[in-house]
Amino acid sequence: MKTYDHIILGTGQAAGTLLEKLIETGDSIAVIEESKIGGSCVNFGCTPTKALVASARAIHMAGRGDEFGFKAGKVAVNYSAITKRMNTIREKSRKGLKNWIEQTDTIDLYTKKGRFVNENTLEADGVQLQGKHIYINTGTRPRIPEIEGIKQIDYLDSGKLLDLDKLPEHLLIVGGGYIGVEYAQIYRRFGAKVTLIQRSSQLMPREDEEIASGIHDLLTDEGVTIYYNAKATQVTPSGGGIKLYIDQDGKEKVISGSHLLLAVGRIPNSSSIGLEHTHIKTDDKGYIQVDDYCRTDQAGVFALGDVNGEGAFTHTSVNDAEIVLDFLFEGSRSISQRIPIYSLFTDPPLGRVGMSEKEALKSCSNVLKATRPFSEIGRAKEMSETRGMAKLLVDGDTDMILGAAIFGINGDEVINMFAAIMHSGIACRNYRKVVLVHPTISELMPFILDGIKKAGESKESEND
Numbered sequence: 001m002k003t004y005d006h007i008i009l010g011t012g013q014a015a016g017t018l019l020e021k022l023i024e025t026g027d028s029i030a031v032i033e034e035s036k037i038g039g040s041c042v043n044f045g046c047t048p049t050k051a052l053v054a055s056a057r058a059i060h061m062a063g064r065g066d067e068f069g070f071k072a073g074k075v076a077v078n079y080s081a082i083t084k085r086m087n088t089i090r091e092k093s094r095k096g097l098k099n100w101i102e103q104t105d106t107i108d109l110y111t112k113k114g115r116f117v118n119e120n121t122l123e124a125d126g127v128q129l130q131g132k133h134i135y136i137n138t139g140t141r142p143r144i145p146e147i148e149g150i151k152q153i154d155y156l157d158s159g160k161l162l163d164l165d166k167l168p169e170h171l172l173i174v175g176g177g178y179i180g181v182e183y184a185q186i187y188r189r190f191g192a193k194v195t196l197i198q199r200s201s202q203l204m205p206r207e208d209e210e211i212a213s214g215i216h217d218l219l220t221d222e223g224v225t226i227y228y229n230a231k232a233t234q235v236t237p238s239g240g241g242i243k244l245y246i247d248q249d250g251k252e253k254v255i256s257g258s259h260l261l262l263a264v265g266r267i268p269n270s271s272s273i274g275l276e277h278t279h280i281k282t283d284d285k286g287y288i289q290v291d292d293y294c295r296t297d298q299a300g301v302f303a304l305g306d307v308n309g310e311g312a313f314t315h316t317s318v319n320d321a322e323i324v325l326d327f328l329f330e331g332s333r334s335i336s337q338r339i340p341i342y343s344l345f346t347d348p349p350l351g352r353v354g355m356s357e358k359e360a361l362k363s364c365s366n367v368l369k370a371t372r373p374f375s376e377i378g379r380a381k382e383m384s385e386t387r388g389m390a391k392l393l394v395d396g397d398t399d400m401i402l403g404a405a406i407f408g409i410n411g412d413e414v415i416n417m418f419a420a421i422m423h424s425g426i427a428c429r430n431y432r433k434v435v436l437v438h439p440t441i442s443e444l445m446p447f448i449l450d451g452i453k454k455a456g457e458s459k460e461s462e463n464d
Helices: 013-025 039-044 046-062 079-102 178-190 209-221 314-328 357-363 378-382 411-424 442-451
Strands: 002-009 029-032 107-110 114-118 121-124 127-136 140-142 170-174 193-197 225-227 230-238 241-248 251-257 259-262 266-268 301-303 341-344 350-354 367-373 389-395 400-407
Touching: 002 013, 013 029, 013 039, 013 079, 013 127, 013 314, 029 121, 029 127, 039 046, 039 079, 046 079, 046 178, 079 107, 170 178, 170 241, 170 251, 178 193, 178 209, 178 341, 193 230, 193 251, 209 225, 209 389, 209 400, 230 251, 241 259, 341 411, 350 411, 357 367, 357 389, 357 400, 367 442, 378 442, 389 411, 389 442, 400 411, 411 442
Parallel strands: 002 029, 002 127, 029 107, 127 301, 170 193, 170 259, 193 225
Antiparallel strands: 114 121, 121 127, 140 266, 230 241, 241 251, 341 350, 350 400, 367 389, 389 400
């Protein structure tokens, strides 16, 4: 048996943040990773997919030459070159973290599966490792829905799709959440035919209807076919492709395609790490239950990142690590202090922070709303990027921002300003007084408040 001050199980994004501080202490550290170093973000999440988003946007912009006064001719897409660029970027990120771990004297790296054998001991590669502090950072994996015949075909998930060496001719996507929507636009811009199957009546059901409607228009305007209220019931091989059977409002339809991508959510990697040998509890979905400081029910064991169900993003995983480090080294951060923020990396992107309108109306009695279409923002006009809208939600009693949605060019960057405002407790009356650089997208955000009114009074479109 080997004894360590710290054992990190899994190398997702929380691991790097933990290690930066723990290495400074000189404590002994064990890192266990059975798969690729870096977790989902580096290997099949943020890093590679945003590389694809960049390539897809470049292709799209090259085809818009007439709008900007030039002719580029027919754009020839080289999918092999696109994936080579993506792989170079993610491999560099992966190797950077791996080299750092391997070259640090106080860290032992175990590249086999790790699992608990008792409350404070794990086994990896035939070695038992006992830890004073243990950090579970095992992440999530794609959920595979129950579809008849699914095991008889070579389906894709969000990771396998990135390993294709040829562009799909016709990509069928089951799932209209964030992953499905991003991939739909990416592969349509690469030249694939794309059909998306969504079980509910709108894309990304957690979003407000006007935002989801804007995303729908974006995809369909670019040639993506979308089936709503549709459930995938069966899939069969068909020549070199597949046939997907769907039930849409009680009627069966058959769609033929070359590839099938399953994008119906993710499930936690908690069932095979020996939690039954500890006091650690999970919820009915398998997410490890934690308190406000990421502590499990087992003393000395923390759960960080996607596996604890408190956030499914790299930035929340990093913040989990900061919360744990604060707890260990006299800080004050906690999960309950965190304001939800994320982006959908379509082009244009959606940035979201805090509550949606429907969430705000459920929790506050006096919700005010201010909106502005991007067609009324000068900088957007100058860039010919007038699709989208900005929406701010305000508590009419406290004058504090409850949430914001920025669907439009640079929305993924502008949204961070509202996160800072909300975190700092800045009242809208003070935000309205700030002077921002002209001409920019963000400069118009304070002026949106001039049109504020009671939320829920009328149904608005982004062109109101």
